Amino acid sequence: MVPEYHGRAESVDCGTTDLTLGAPSVAGMIQIREVTKRYGTKTVVDRLSFTAKPGQVTGFLGPNGAGKSTTMRMVVGLDAPSAGDVLVNGKPYASSKAPLREIGVLLEAKAAHPGRTAVSHLLALARTHGIPRSRVDEVLGLAGLSAVAHKRVGAFSLGMGQRLGIAAALLGDPAVVMLDEPVNGLDPEGVLWVRKLLTGLAAEGRTVMLSSHLMSEVSLIADHLVIVGRGGLLADTTVAELVTAEGVRVVTPAPDALRTTIAGPGVTVTSTGAEELLVAGASARVIGLAAASRGIPLFELTPQNASLEAAFMDLTRDAVEYEASR
């Protein structure tokens, strides 16, 4: 029998995060330095370097098979890097005296015994650090799982499993929260909950890192973007930087005259139709003024912004590991 899920009332209340989690006592940071991971002859992560800093949400993006999960497994010491260093709060994770205090992690694959109840699962993790039972109940409430706390994990839906994983990640009130594909399997309300939770945690000064293969999902909450493909770094950037202007679309009956008028260093003009030009390196304002000064009529003058999704696709096009044949 699958238990009915009664988490609704609690999970809608997205403002509960700051009630139970105070400011972190340790300034958190994840540093990946020249990390390489090989499985046999296959290089899964290739000289990857980046830093996730406190107070911001770092989005870790890349196509499936780009090495995101492997990198996150190396952060918490489940896999050892073939070369390079992974530091959590300035030191190797395994050397920590209170690992749950340093980093809370949700890994992509299920990490709970299906025969245990949610409470027993969290209690088993909490006891290693002497975390009290009250904290277990607290994170269960935070994740909207209080009503199913005594149900076996095996009967949980994918979304409830994700919530349990997030509850486990918050157990030690960690300085760093790292989640692998956290919104997988969550309903829209759950997705909203995760967004508010993560931005709230970053606002408290914690380091938040989440991975995804969907740009649209991450761009809403991430300040900092780390984009990987085939294990290598493709971009270490911000959302604002990634959406750079692609150019200005100009429609005019006299394309050749306009071309000579606006020609100059750094300006490239491509013809995209009989009366259409795409101008890069000059703003719409500059083009419009130049055209007016020569009396060249313009029918259209439109700045073209690359969408985030398109920018992401452009970046990762050559790095897609598993592509549908066309």
Next chain:
Amino acid sequence: MKITPGGVVAAEWTKFSSLRSTWITTGISVFLLIAFGMIASASFSGDNLTSIDLALSGSALAALSVGVLGALLGAGEYTTGMIRATFATVPRRLPVLWSKSLVAGSAAFVTMTAGTFAAFVAGSAVLNAEIGALDLGDDGVLRALLGAGLYLGLVAVLGVALGMLVRSSAGAIAILAGLLLIVPGLAALLPDSISEAITPYLPSNAGSAVMTLTHSDGTLAPWAGLAVFAGYVVVTLAATAYRLKTTDA
């Protein structure tokens, strides 16, 4: 708030006691001990048989059962994915192996010792007339009952170590059953001179030495036998510790 040895042991106890399979396999082991002990005590007789031998005739099956319990605890971490949460929480890893062994070993020792005493008491009550009755105060009786509990506790630890070594329930159970049940049979097929030399040192034979009252040339002394069996457990634990430290989880 930090990791303490006691905390890791408490966590392993929580894991151990929160699974239904723990209680089922433990219950079955105790049941096998008592049921086989009573049946054998009531019906078997022979020249060299003592009432202790009869009372503990379920110990071989109970060993298999507690070994399976240990193997499920160890390998279950891997087959369910729980190991990722476990090692992300205790990244040094080895405290998990020691604590899990301690919890499974102590729990099996306590329950199985209770089982051996119960089997002895129940077996004595239904003992057939051909066998002379023994008392708890008689020579070697306490040692045999306690030793059987210790042996079964060690078998549970062996199961945990094998489970975390091969990371598969089926694999660990197959190796365990092979070691305890099949290897002695295979050794008997060897030429007599070799067979006689190694048979006393095989895991289940060495371990059983502690629970018999009569010792022939073909068996080790009681505590020496148990020590040899403990040696096998230590070697397996060392191999498991090495694998835990050197391979990805």
